[in-house]
Amino acid sequence: MLLEGIYPVKTRMLFVLMLCAAGTLCAQQRSDSDTASKILALENAWNRASESKDIRGLDNLLDDRFWYVDLNGRLMNKAEVLKDVQDSGVHQVGISSMIVRLHGDTAIVTGLFQMKGIEHGKALLQEGRFIDTWLRKDGGWVAIGSLTTPTQ
DSSP, X not given: OHHHHHHHHHHHHHHHHHHHHHHHHHHHHHHHXXXXXXXXXXXXXXXXXXXXXXXXXXXXXXXXXXXXXXXXXXXXXXXXXXXXXXXXXXXXXXXXXEEEEEETTEEEEEXXXXXXXXXXXXEEEXXXXXEEEEEEXXXXXXXXXXXXXXXX
16 A cells, blocks of 8 residues: 555656756757857858958957967967968868867867968968867857868
8 A cells, every 4th residue: 555655656756857857958959059059150250250351350269378280280379370360362261061069168160171262373272171179268159279181
């Protein structure tokens, strides 16, 4: 008799706990999806700023301790990257196949890029893969690191 009275209560509690867990999981997935969309928008803003030589816009996207490894293996800090963008002959940057992976307050973005422009009077076309690392900081997101590698 005692088990009959307890069993339905335990079953109901288990069911309620499962519903709560499912609701939390759904809310987390929505939150992750929203965050990933924000990061992708920032990636696109980064490319537009690079194309248009918007150094102020790029400065706002990159953390002060940002580091970048370029296609030639050069390691550059934020100031060097801003100067490189300003002096670059690149006028078009395309990105594709981006995937955002969230790890708490850090996001890793991988994808493909293509840069076109003129360098030393000759047509420039560079293609490769990139890995960008973003950090949630002061209520927003900033890029803290980037690495590019050629695909050809």
